[in-house]
Amino acid sequence: MPIWRNRPFLILFCTSTLLACGSKVYELALPLILYDMTQSAIAMTTMKSIEFLPNLLLAMFIGVWVDRFSKKRWSQWMVFGQMVLLFSLYALSAAGHAQVIHYYIAGFFLMAFNYGFQNARVSMIKQVVPTPLLTAANARFSFMSTFIEIMGPAITGFILLLSSLYSGLLITGVAYMLAFIAISFLEKADPPAAQKAGFWQELKAGWAELLSNKPLWHITLLVIFLNATSGMYDAMIIFFAKDHLRLDTSTLGLVLSVAGLGGLIGSSIVAPLRRRFPLGKMMGVTILSLGFSSLLMVFANSTWLLCLSLFLTGLIATIENVCIWTFRQETTPAHLIGRISGITGSIFKLGIVFSIFGSGFMTVSIGPWAVFLVAALGNMLIFLVYRKLSLWRLA
DSSP states (O other), X not given: OOGGGXXXXXXXXXXXXXXXXXXXXXXXXXXXXXXXXXXXXXXXXXXXXXXXXXXXXXHHHHHHHHHHSOHHHHHHHHHHHHHHHHHHHHHHHHTTOOOHHHHHHHHHHHHHHHHHHHHHHHHXXXXXXXXXXXXXXXXXXXXHHHHHHHTHHHHHHHHHHSSSTTHHHHHHHHHXXXXXXXXXXXXXXXXXXXXXXXXXXXXXXXHHHHHHOHHHHXXXXXXXXXXXXXXXXXXXXXXXXXXXXXXXXXXXXXXXXXXXXXXXXXXXXXXXXXXXXXXXXXXXXXXXXXXXXXXXHHSOOSHHHHHHHHHHHHHHHHHHHHHHHHHHHHTSOGGGHHHHHHHHHHHHXXXXXXXXXXXXXXXXXXXXXXXXXXXXXXHHHHHHHHHHTTGGGOO
């Protein structure tokens, strides 16, 4: 059965599209509002840092709660919480009573609630989509999110055209209200009820399941380093384009959209590739190919080579991510999927902060080319470990 004929999937996809558009608006609007209030770049970067914290600090605990409750009801509460926050923040801003601390608090909880919904969505997809269609389902979500990322500059322009920046919060709140209504049409998507143990016992059970699933555990550990090399690449690409290639802001926006184009193509071809090639070999090739993409930047002396590297990175990273998400869903029992998604989600992020921080010092000391070279060599080492762990043989 084609994935689009699956009614629960269609409802989830439409709901996620509304939420993705809305979250992109407030992710762009909040830093702009803060800068307008304070004229401080530090306030903007602090906002982005706060938005990153819920995923790192709360993801594994959110996973336990997702497994304990109805996924549909949980999702509704997560969306409702964001809707209330957005309307409240808009009301405060319109009345002239909003302060910087209000935006920091709202940003933290908006991202926490957003992750809570995303975790539940992963669990619901596991329940409502047949296993052979999981790759196609994840690819559709990846295509949608990548497309919205590409539209980021256009959304920013739209926000700047509004009579007031905080009007974007009202528009987002309305989008979330529509998403809340859409979720009500979703049938319950929960595994058979099991007797609940204590919170910590259930978290321990999630860890036990992950550790017993050796291939998934090994992939999770490798993703720490894959995300680290990816973070180094992402952190330096804009600096390299501005400082070395001397691209102006408008040209840079067009160049960066090339990565989004690669992501769209990657999400379109990953399902056919999965039907033709074993997952283990696909993931191995993506690890090695991302290393090659980073290596291109070591020798990049033109915008065209930069575009090629960005296109390949967007294409390959999308295929790799969809493969990882699908393997996690396929090999995890339904009643544990929330916990496994939460635990692995937290672990995935462990190396990013350190790699980005270190890449800054490396750039100052040696140059950005050294960052790209380390990222390339890192991916090649990860590939060797991947082969050593026999993950290449995964079906």
